[in-house]
Amino acid sequence: MKRLSFLIILLISITAFSQVTKEDKPVNGVENNVLKESFSKEKALAENVAISCTCIDSISIQNKNAKETAVEVKHCIDKQVVGYQTTVKIGELLNSVQENVGSMKEGENLEITLANNPDSEDFKKYYYEIERELMATCPAIKSVTAMNNKEGQKSVSTNSLAIAEYNKGNAFIRENNYEKALPFYQRAVLFDPEFVFAWDNIGICNRKLGNFDEALKAYKTSLKLDPKGITALQNLPVVYISKKNYKKAIESYGELEKVEPDNPEVFYGKGVVYYQNLKDYEKALDNICKAYNLYISHNSPYRTDAEKLIQNLYNEFKAKDQIAKFDTILKANNISQN
Template sequence: MKKNLFLIFFTLSFICNAQTKDKIDTTKLFKELTDQACSCIDSISTYNRPKDSITANIGSCIDDKVGAYQLGQKFANMDLSNPTGEKKEINVTLNLNKNSQEYKDIYYEMEKYLMDNCSVLKDKIAANNLVNNNSMSTNQKALDLYNLAIEETKKENYKGAIENYKKAVKIDPNFAFAYDNMGICYRRLEQYDLALESYEKSLKIDPNGLMPLQNIAVVYSYKKEYQKAVKTYEKIATIDPNNPEVFYGIGQLYALHLNDTEKGLDNMCKAYKLYVEQKSPYRTDAEKLIQMIYADMKKNGNEAKFNEILKANNLNSN
């Protein structure tokens, strides 16, 4: 028997009506399993944890459901009725090698579904809660106000949240996370200059803070100051060179706003490879942008250049 094949023997007892042919609804099974994966992802803690550790946990939540779905697919075309009520032995061969195309296809299908339908997934992979010396306050009153602000943010009461963050930093001026989250609230209210001001205050406390830097890049994009956004991502790269968000952000800016699809594609390929290596579900977003760039380059007769850039990044057009 090949190493990557597992022969699983199931002895199933069915008590069914003689005229009934039981069938498994694979569409329903897929949704049930991915909903379970979403619940698993929701339970993952992101506090003071590096991204690769969080994405590894997310991958495990999805991995746990792939085998179950494979099994359901195998049973879907079998007649599971058993009018005699006797024990019925069914032999099923599953390919559980994670590098097999069968396994990858199901994993990526589940991942795409979760990106579109599991809101907590993006929250988990976007979390940047690594704690440095001044990230959190040691003052209980400041922490209480911070937690009140978090609750207001969940209710989308961003103005109320900002007021509590302001009170928290008045008590503890070195409360970096309060400035970071205040900036996010200002950004959601489209008060971009105030958002930048909040992030800059956080950076004065922690000059290498990845959360404010990433958010500064996003705000510059909203303000259509694209070169400033690129420079901010480049600064992040000096701190965290294997951060795929750097290459994704730069690639998106060049492809969609700076009219340089070749630079956009090269950076997006680098982002895609890092997402795959880190098992990040953001791989699907990078894939979509690569497909968009391909359509544009093909339209302009640059398909050969597209393939050349992919080859340079050890990717193929499939």
């Protein structure tokens, strides 16, 4: 394992640190502890998450699929890991000194070792902490990694009037105003009936507005024009789920799998249907495990969603006293419990 080792010598001696900790008294009921505040894990996490989120928000999604944007998201997080790790480890070191100051020698050097190899378990630990917080607090990470804007032959129109209407719709869809966005996409396909991205967005708007039959028509039109259109293929099963046609939803995920066998959304989607709707926990767990592994291989932050579902499924197996079966399914998917 490659490791980057830093020798960090505190600018105060152990004796001096002892003096600080002993004389550190509450001021107006508030503990005056500058060192702890400077190396607070919570503060460091928030700061590095904010920087990562800004970086992710600047990623261009033009003509990229989810796998490609996930690589760029990973780069945004990677850049913050060593800095975050440094702050956390210095904080832990200071706490250790404070607790054991009596047994330490004056002038003793203090050392921390930082992992800078993204494949190391230590690096991953801090990477995943940033990633989890991003998924909880940074809207940009979900919007960027959920997009599939890879262009096919008919994805983008060459008709200027169609493009103008499409762009007007995009201004509203970015604000989640699907009702106002929909008419612009509908006008776009009047100017260019083969405008695949416009048909996709008609489907998205109708699905969000609860017009499921209209959404299905739009996605099916899109797929006639581009049978490998990932947006339509991923959204069709979601519409069938909304219509409570779970068998058709599973079949639709199968159609997506034919086009992209390594797309984690195939297995995550099927896993959710088996878990939430069909209550088939064995099939649910097997599919979610497959999605989890693919999310990791694709550097996708949606790994955290699969992780949570695996934990939920663990609780279901535990309630049925079937932990051995749970372990067997994890082992079959090369996943070990931590």
